[in-house]
Amino acid sequence: MKTTAFRLCLTALVLLTAFLVSCGGSKKSVPAGPVPAANTTLQAETGNNTSTAGSFAAQSNGNARASNVSKLPIASLLYSGATTKIYVTWLGWFGQPNHMDVGYVSDSTTQVHAQVQDMISRGIAGAIADWHGLGNASSEAATQLLKKEAEANSGQFQFAIMEDKGSLGAAAIDNGCDVTDQLISDLTYIASQYESSPAYIRVNDRPLVYFFDVDAYYIDWPRLLSSVPGNPFVLLRGTNGFTRSTADGGYSWVSIQQSSPFDPELNLQQTFFQAAQQAPQRLAVGTAFKGFNDTLAAWGTNRVIDQNCGETWLQSLSEIGKFYSSGNQLPALQIATWNDYEEGTSIEDGIDNCVFLTPSQSGNTISWSVNGNEDTIDHYTVFVSTDGTNLSPLIDVPSGTHAVDLSKASLSASTTYFVFVKAVGQPSIQNKMSPAIAFRVGDQPPSAALAVSQSGGLTYSASTSASSGNVAQSVIDFGDGTVVNGGSASHTYSRVGKYLITATVSDAAGASSVAVQQISAKPSSSGVTISSPGNNTSANWPTSLVASANSQTAVSAMQVLIDGSVAYAAHGDTINTTLKVFTGTHQITVQSLDASDNATASASLTVDGEPGDISPTAHITVTAMPNISPTTVLGCTATSSDPDGFVNGLLLQYSDGSKFSTPAALETFAAPGTYTATATVTDNFGATNTTTTTFSVGGGSVMVMANPVIENQQRRQDEIPSGSMQLRQQAAPSLVLGRH
Numbered sequence: 001m002k003t004t005a006f007r008l009c010l011t012a013l014v015l016l017t018a019f020l021v022s023c024g025g026s027k028k029s030v031p032a033g034p035v036p037a038a039n040t041t042l043q044a045e046t047g048n049n050t051s052t053a054g055s056f057a058a059q060s061n062g063n064a065r066a067s068n069v070s071k072l073p074i075a076s077l078l079y080s081g082a083t084t085k086i087y088v089t090w091l092g093w094f095g096q097p098n099h100m101d102v103g104y105v106s107d108s109t110t111q112v113h114a115q116v117q118d119m120i121s122r123g124i125a126g127a128i129a130d131w132h133g134l135g136n137a138s139s140e141a142a143t144q145l146l147k148k149e150a151e152a153n154s155g156q157f158q159f160a161i162m163e164d165k166g167s168l169g170a171a172a173i174d175n176g177c178d179v180t181d182q183l184i185s186d187l188t189y190i191a192s193q194y195e196s197s198p199a200y201i202r203v204n205d206r207p208l209v210y211f212f213d214v215d216a217y218y219i220d221w222p223r224l225l226s227s228v229p230g231n232p233f234v235l236l237r238g239t240n241g242f243t244r245s246t247a248d249g250g251y252s253w254v255s256i257q258q259s260s261p262f263d264p265e266l267n268l269q270q271t272f273f274q275a276a277q278q279a280p281q282r283l284a285v286g287t288a289f290k291g292f293n294d295t296l297a298a299w300g301t302n303r304v305i306d307q308n309c310g311e312t313w314l315q316s317l318s319e320i321g322k323f324y325s326s327g328n329q330l331p332a333l334q335i336a337t338w339n340d341y342e343e344g345t346s347i348e349d350g351i352d353n354c355v356f357l358t359p360s361q362s363g364n365t366i367s368w369s370v371n372g373n374e375d376t377i378d379h380y381t382v383f384v385s386t387d388g389t390n391l392s393p394l395i396d397v398p399s400g401t402h403a404v405d406l407s408k409a410s411l412s413a414s415t416t417y418f419v420f421v422k423a424v425g426q427p428s429i430q431n432k433m434s435p436a437i438a439f440r441v442g443d444q445p446p447s448a449a450l451a452v453s454q455s456g457g458l459t460y461s462a463s464t465s466a467s468s469g470n471v472a473q474s475v476i477d478f479g480d481g482t483v484v485n486g487g488s489a490s491h492t493y494s495r496v497g498k499y500l501i502t503a504t505v506s507d508a509a510g511a512s513s514v515a516v517q518q519i520s521a522k523p524s525s526s527g528v529t530i531s532s533p534g535n536n537t538s539a540n541w542p543t544s545l546v547a548s549a550n551s552q553t554a555v556s557a558m559q560v561l562i563d564g565s566v567a568y569a570a571h572g573d574t575i576n577t578t579l580k581v582f583t584g585t586h587q588i589t590v591q592s593l594d595a596s597d598n599a600t601a602s603a604s605l606t607v608d609g610e611p612g613d614i615s616p617t618a619h620i621t622v623t624a625m626p627n628i629s630p631t632t633v634l635g636c637t638a639t640s641s642d643p644d645g646f647v648n649g650l651l652l653q654y655s656d657g658s659k660f661s662t663p664a665a666l667e668t669f670a671a672p673g674t675y676t677a678t679a680t681v682t683d684n685f686g687a688t689n690t691t692t693t694t695f696s697v698g699g700g701s702v703m704v705m706a707n708p709v710i711e712n713q714q715r716r717q718d719e720i721p722s723g724s725m726q727l728r729q730q731a732a733p734s735l736v737l738g739r740h
Contacts, residue, residue, distance in 0.1 A: 027365065028397045030382070032408040038390035045383070045391060045422060046433045051114035052349040053103025060577040061293035061344035062307050062352075066103075068433075069350035070425035072378055073123030074288075074335070077317040077427055081326025087201075087285075088119060088338035088347070089162065090127040092142030100296065100342050106142040116149040116157055118348065119338070122428060126150070126158035126201060128210055128334060133167030133186060143194075150199035160201040161190050162210035165217070169638070172217050176623045177636035177664035179217040184227045191230040203248070203283060206233040210251060213237060216662040218634050220627075221246040235285065239272060242279035249283030250276070254292050254305065254336045254345060261304040261569040262557075264291075264312045266319050273323040285332045288316040290351045293344030295568070295578050296542060299648055299684060300343075302567045302579055309354035309571075310376040310429050313347075350430040353377070356500055357434035358516040359421050361445060364407040368421045368434060371518070374399055376429050383420040388436060391420065406439070413441040416510040435477075435502050438512040445511035446471050450503040455490060458521045463488035464503040477502040493521040496531060496546050497576050520574050522548030528558075528590050528603040535605035539586075541685065542578035543607075549573045549592035551600045561589040581609035582686025610685040616642035618681040618691040620652070626700030628668065633697055635665035635677050642683040649682035672698025674705070 048054050048066040058065040074086050095105025104111045119127065127150075129143045143161070150159040163186060171182030187209065194200055195207035202208060209232040225234070225246060233248045235241060241250020252272040258265060269287070276284035291307035294300030305312060324330040339348045355372030366382065377399045383391040395404055411417060421434040438445070446469030452462045464474045464487045474487040479499035482491050493499065498520055506512040523529045531546040533539050545568070549555045559569035560579065563586050568579055573592065581588070589604040619639045625632040635654070640647050652665045655676040669675060675697065680690040694705045 027403040029405040051118040064352040072427040074427040079321035112145040165213040172638035180220040187228040239275040251285035252287040254289040256303040297342040367403040443511040448505040448513040448515040450515035459492040472508040527601040539581040539607040547590040613685040615687040616683040624702040632668040638663040645684040648684040
């Protein structure tokens with residue numbers, strides 16, 4: 001499998017990291033003198049410091065819970081000497097009923113202010129507003145607030161508009177997929193409402209406008225550009241921006257074209273940068289991303305790029321340095337995205353690096369072990385506290401250093417000090433705080449040991465002991481909010497997954513040490529166990545997929561296959577996620593994989609996906625385009641519909657062999673004659689419908705003919721021929737709620 005190379009590289013990286021961490025690095029001494037006054041709190045150093053809603057919880061698509069995030073400048077992850085402007089794609093649609101609840105509404109002055117301040121604190125120069133037209137009133141209101149906030153931070157923050165294909169859907173339905181007039185109207189409005197702002201991004205004194213997949217429809221670009229005010233600087237998605245005469249440049253984007261979730265698909269970035277270098281007169285805007293996961297999006301099709309505990313983020317930024325340098329600057333970078341929670345690309349909430357720390361004491365030396373990839377950590381800050389709440393920063397030490405000497409600090413022998421070590425992440429990666437250890441000058445605490453065993457099901461027993469010293473008090477934290485006083489305890493977890501169990505042991509004077517152990521709470525049965533869904537049950541989105549593995553061979557990852565095709569994968573020996581199972585009867589197989597990507601065990605079951613889904617209705621209109629040629633037609637499937645959802649994919653094929661996966665299908669036939677157009681549309685749950693239209697073309701006109709036989713096939717996903725399964729990955733038409 002293609003995954004192998006990436007997994008082997010990851011294994012080598014993890015082994016190297018483990019080796020470096022075990023070495024411990026050098027030891028730094030705390031400066032001589034009294035302990036600095038407390039100037040922060042444990043809450044401030046661990047609590048939510050982002051514009052993410054405080055109530056936001058971690059999601060199965062990889063979005064991290066609201067937390068403490070590194071505010072180091074993102075540009076520091078680029079090549080040395082980079083002057084690249086960092087922008088983010090910003091979505092203003094949250095709070096609407098057809099989108100995920102993320103705990104805030106986008107059209108809130110308070111929320112937009114918090115977002116811009118958070119962006120500025122991370123070195124972000126501006127936001128690209130994904131604009132869905134005047135038909136989306138709340139999104140438009142949010143964008144107006146973004147403009148005002150940018151103006152209030154003049155000189156520090158800018159903004160620009162990205163015209164999304166979603167703004168053109170209604171016009172496509174009304175005008176046979178020709179959206180030129182609507183786009184002229186939109187750009188005229190954008191010019192009057194936004195481009196005149198002093199905070200609007202301009203290139204060579206021209207207002208910059210991004211276009212996101214608007215070429216899903218027909219646009220007469222020469223007429224459009226001659227009709228709109230302001231002479232906008234046109235930026236298209238992908239390499240089209242470097243080849244089309246009507247474009248001034250292109251921007252890169254996260255794309256998913258392979259079935260391997262562990263492949264970050266950096267080759268697509270490489271292709272973009274190579275094309276950019278062949279067109280130096282055009283503007284190139286690169287991209288960076290933490291990953292991608294649309295399993296919680298209504299329009300999702302189980303497309304995943306694994307975050308790999310922050311490594312995907314670092315790799316996507318590092319890739320830029322292969323093409324640009326201090327002597328050959330990348331002008332701008334657009335992060336995909338600031339807050340697209342539905343497709344699992346948001347960095348607003350930070351990126352989880354899966355790291356945890358275990359501190360320890362030996363004499364006056366405080367040490368800590370690092371579990372996880374240390375390249376996701378920028379530095380460590382050591383704090384002390386006399387009350388466990390108010391913190392005094394003692395020293396910052398670089399990543400790779402895992403010990404500090406407190407002997408020079410003026411610490412009172414009669415005071416108990418709580419010591420914390422904070423791993424400050426690389427830019428926009430979550431910061432991680434260690435558990436506290438209690439330190440008393442001249443007192444060596446008992447050395448904590450932790451034993452964990454599985455009692456049955458998801459029930460685990462934990463017990464503490466001390467390899468040295470006398471234990472006066474023990475506390476066990478099971479990592480899910482359950483904390484028990486005592487040297488032993490039993491606990492039943494409510495869900496399969498990874499948890500950190502922390503044991504703290506203290507002596508009579510109050511000095512303490514900790515032991516931390518990560519467990520996978522899972523059934524004890526050997527092989528692969530699928531806990532959800534059940535066999536021969538109905539599967540309705542979002543379908544919970546819970547599985548685990550026990551094997552004599554170490555389980556490196558697990559993957560989910562639907563009818564033999566990879567639909568999801570995750571590192572570790574448990575999966576607890578949601579997936580979309582399309583209409584029809586399907587076999588779900590879960591495999592455990594070793595470090596070489598070999599399947600070590602598997603389990604399968606059968607489900608009936610979306611049994612209540614009603615099939616869509618395909619519809620085709622064909623319009624002559626004499627302004628292009630006498631035999632050119634514009635086929636349009638935008639009027640296709642779905643009674644209980646929306647159209648999420650399509651394929652139109654003309655009888656001359658041409659195929660299109662967009663609502664608009666512009667085709668010039670070799671000669672006048674009679675032809676057919678066959679359209680297959682797929683709804684958001686995979687049901688399809690096919691129809692065929694016969695027409696004659698010539699002399700700049702089209703005549704739609706009565707069909708002796710018109711296909712009107714309605715199929716469940718399990719009835720679709722295997723060659724049509726590609727529809728899952730096709731670009732979505734106008735009725736799709738989200739973006740790709």
